[in-house]
Amino acid sequence: MIQLFHVFKSYDGENMVLKDINMIVEKGEFVFLTGVSGAGKTTLLKMLFLEEKPSRGQILIHNKNISRLSSNSIPFLRRNIGVVFQDFKLIxxxxxxxxxxxxxxxxxxxxxxxxxxxxxxxxxxxxxxxxxxxxxxxxxxxxxxxxxxxxLVNDPAILLADEPTGNLDPQITIEIMKLFEKANNNGTTILIATHDSSLMERYKKRVLHIEDGRVF
Ligand SMILES: Nc1ncnc2c1ncn2[C@@H]1O[C@H](COP(=O)(O)OP(=O)(O)OP(=O)(O)O)[C@@H](O)[C@H]1O
Ligand SMILES: [Mg+2]
Incomplete structure (x- = not known):
């Protein structure tokens, strides 16, 4: 579903934000992506949504190398991906x-x-x-x-959510997590970036840690 092979990312050509990332998220998985502020969580999600390009390496979504997509096919990929941006990006x-x-x-x-x-x-x-x-x-x-x-309105194949519970009180966080779990039960693959450790303790999902530019 989502595969990264030897992915590196630098914004300035000098400092590597992400170094040699290798990871696979299988279809139907629910995964947390964590790491301190500035670790590169948003950067990784942006690359999956083709908002940023990797400096090196390959990213495959549905077995397609996304950096080889023509610009006309990018909207088709995005239709299958729901994104909750850290800054919401509402119109x-x-x-x-x-x-x-x-x-x-x-x-x-x-x-x-x-x-x-x-x-x-x-x-x-x-x-x-x-x-x-x-x-x-x-x-x-x-x-x-x-x-x-x-x-979520479009039942996307993949949901990428960047700190989706960051501004929510505990009761609403529970409601939103229920929604994510329901979407996941209906087949949506979910990747949530968060540094909320209580969220990860409460919901026992696979956790990927970004530290020093690497994913563990
Ligand atoms: N557009 C950009 N141009 C240059 N540097 C950037 C850009 N976006 C992010 N960075 C740098 O990349 C690093 C990783 O940032 P990123 O936003 O991916 O971290 P994050 O893990 O999402 O942090 P947070 O938890 O605060 O949201 C930081 O050092 C940041 O300054
Ligand atoms: Mg971020």
């Missing part, structure tokens, strides 16, 4: 509903189906009452849940 002039619907609009689904799916996921993240609000009118935790809803 500020669109409502909560519209921010989530975008994921489905690019798939050309009928309007009725889109509306139903968006309302369903909004209910699941407890934000139906906020559907017509603009993101800036929401709290940090609410914005985070919109980002999570947008990533």
């Amino acid at each position: 500020e002039y669109r409502t909560v509903f519209e921010n989530i619907a975008i994921t489905l609009e690019i798939l050309d689904l009928p309007r009725k189906v889109i509306n139903q799916k968006v309302i369903n996921i909004l209910k699941l993240v407890g934000l139906e009452h906020r559907k017509n609000h603009l993101p800036k009118k929401l709290s940090g935790g609410e914005q985070q849940r919109v980002a999570i809803a947008r990533a």
Whole structure:
């Protein structure tokens, strides 16, 4: 599903943020990616989503070498990957509903189906009452849940989530983890970057550690 072979990443050509990363995440796995601030968690997720390129090495997703994808096929890969960005990346002039619907609009689904799916996921993240609000009118935790809803609404094959529970209180964290586990039970492969050790203690999943640019 996700394979990295001898992946190196430097932003400036001098300092190696990631060094010789070799890892495999199998289809259907639920994996935590951890490491101190600045370890390279976001960098690794960005490479999987083709937002950053590795300086060296190969990344395969669904057995395809993603650095060899033509620019027209990148959107097709991304359709199968839901992403929760660390800074959410919500579109500020669109409502909560519209921010989530975008994921489905690019798939050309009928309007009725889109509306139903968006309302369903909004209910699941407890934000139906906020559907017509603009993101800036929401709290940090609410914005985070919109980002999570947008990533999951399309039942992606892979979910990449960067500190998805960082702004959430314990009760909502439990609800969101339930959503991730449900998606995982339905076949979504999940990779969550977090430095929340209580989360990793509570949910016994495989943990990949990044330390000194290497993954253990
Ligand atoms: N766009 C960039 N340009 C230059 N350096 C960058 C860039 N993005 C990240 N870095 C550097 O790469 C290193 C890893 O950063 P990254 O954001 O991947 O860490 P992280 O593990 O996600 O940290 P955090 O837990 O704080 O989110 C840091 O030293 C950071 O300064
Ligand atoms: Mg980060």
